[in-house]
Amino acid sequence: MEWNFDSGGPIYGQIVEKLKRSIASGELGPGERLPAVRELAVSAGVNPNTFQRALSELEREGLVYAIRTSGRYVTEDRGIIDSVRRELARRSVREFLSSMEALGFKREELHGLIDLVDTDKKEE
């Protein structure tokens, strides 16, 4: 996993976000065991307590669960995974819409734009 942190909000929030995306996209599969906190923190180059805080947040949201003696696992509940996937998708769409709006495009022009990009892709 590649880690890049931006200068905006807190680091733990950025870790939560990144892991959510990995779980939603299946990069981290349902039931997959996560490495130890220390190992994850070292690979991301962050403080272990910060990583721990991010994992606690994911636990609270039901995306990972801990088994006392054996470690942490990605949830097997596909319903939760799917709802995160949808939440992330909705956010991407909102961001897309607001940047289009900022460029002065109207909602009804967007479908045309998407088709245009599709044609470009096919020609490549």
Next chain:
Amino acid sequence: MAILKCSGLTKSFGRVTALEAVDLEVESGRIVGLLGPNGSGKTTLIKLANGLLAPGSGEILVGGKKPGTETKKLISFLPERQCLPDWMSARDLMGFYADFYDDFDRAAAEEMLKRLELDTGKKLKHLSKGSREKVQLIMVMARRAKLYLLDEPIGGVDPAARDYILETIISNYNPEASVIISTHLIADVERVLDDVVFLNKGRVALASSADDLRERHGKSVDMVFREVFKC
């Protein structure tokens, strides 16, 4: 209990006040950034904790005790300057550290040196400056201390060496110990910090959890620092 506690700590050198009425507590298990421009009192504070300087007034306690023989067992110190005998090799140094410190973990030091792919038989004076700094940090981090005091551990090293050093710090400190890293290179260290303490002209200008600070300001610790210390 706080591993390091300063109350009303003041230290002057002649007419120059290096630290003024510093109140500070460092809890166990934290990595703390002691951040400030040059001359803000960072090294003075570290030397006071080490017992290399005596307080003018106020108090500094390490593990509840005044700095002295007992607290030296608790502290592993990386000075700003190169302090190891340069006619020794890394292997000699491990013996040297093991003789001096009961808590020196030779296996851990050997493991770290192995990862560095460094010739442990070579005298320090024949190593590059970067390698010498890494060897010194390895000796310091291989102690099982309660408080690590690292004075400018990443000053003057390249980005790859900096990553190695930060990784060595996070992978080697144990969760009951605390690490204080003094530096003015904030962007480079902020990801590894639990807490930040800004020192300005010998006073604590700000003390906060690093992530809380980022959350409150919506920007990096480095950017907040630039605002606080704007010239």
